[in-house]
Amino acid sequence: MRKSVPKYRMPDAPLPANVVKTLIDDEMVLDGTPRMNLATFVTTYMEKECEDLMMEAARKNYIDIDEYPQTYEIQKRCVNILSHLWNAPLGAEEEGTGTSTVGSSEAIMLAVLNMKWAWRKKRIAQGKPHDKPNLVCGANVQVCWEKAMRYFEVEERLADVSPDCLVLTAERAKALIDENTIGVCPILGSTFNGEYEDVQ
Incomplete structure (x- = not known):
């Protein structure tokens, strides 16, 4: 010492x-x-x-x-x-598809990759461009989502939040969605105030 x-x-x-x-x-x-x-x-x-x-x-x-x-x-x-x-679609054996992760960051990385690959597969099958994916989130999103988008080359589309509404709303998300949107990220427990976003 x-x-x-x-x-x-x-x-x-x-x-x-x-x-x-x-x-x-x-x-x-x-x-x-x-x-x-x-x-x-x-x-x-x-x-x-x-x-x-x-x-x-x-x-x-x-x-x-x-x-x-x-x-x-x-x-x-x-x-x-x-x-x-969560009422997920189940397979023939009534079993869900998924995996455990070491934490939410790994889960988010896998989720973004899965959304990107599913979107790309669909676009290729339709004979459409598949090189400009984007993901819609609120500006209150956890930093790991932003990292995942940067790492996996997905355009980040952040909806503004306001003092009277600190979460992503359907209206705010809708304005950012287009045919290249691979997903919308609602948060169940915002980092700003713990509020649950309206998933439905």
């Missing part, structure tokens, strides 16, 4: 785990407290049993379904629960 630790390279000798933890804790002490941050999605209480299950799962490479078949089975059950909850 009497020596400084190199910040941008591996130290020459190992350090005790408790020292490393203390140093990192000290560096992060000025970060905001997640449960006091209304702009984040980790402000809710979680039971210890849930945290224990998450820590147990963190050791698994659950994408390897041959090694972790029961984890995969639980994932399929969760997908079906959500499919039924």
Whole structure:
């Protein structure tokens, strides 16, 4: 603890785990407290049993379904629960289509790619241009949607919000939609005020 630790390279000798933890804790002490941050999605209480299950799962490479078949089975059950909850179209076996992700950012990336590919496939089948996809969102959209559009070359169409209405409305979205629109992104819990947008 009497020596400084190199910040941008591996130290020459190992350090005790408790020292490393203390140093990192000290560096992060000025970060905001997640449960006091209304702009984040980790402000809710979680039971210890849930945290224990998450820590147990963190050791698994659950994408390897041959090694972790029961984890995969639980994932399929969760997908079906959500499919039924949201009245999604189900397959012949009454099973929904979906996957688990490590968080909402990965889910958003997959959603944007899926919308882009489905739109492109349809446009190709119609013999129409398929090189200028766009996605309609409110200006209150989470930053991950903007990243996904940039990464996957989808035009960003942000509808303005106003002090009296901080969310995307059907009227605001409609003005931005055209034949190249791959989707409209309503938010169930806006980052601005937690408000649910009117999906229907």
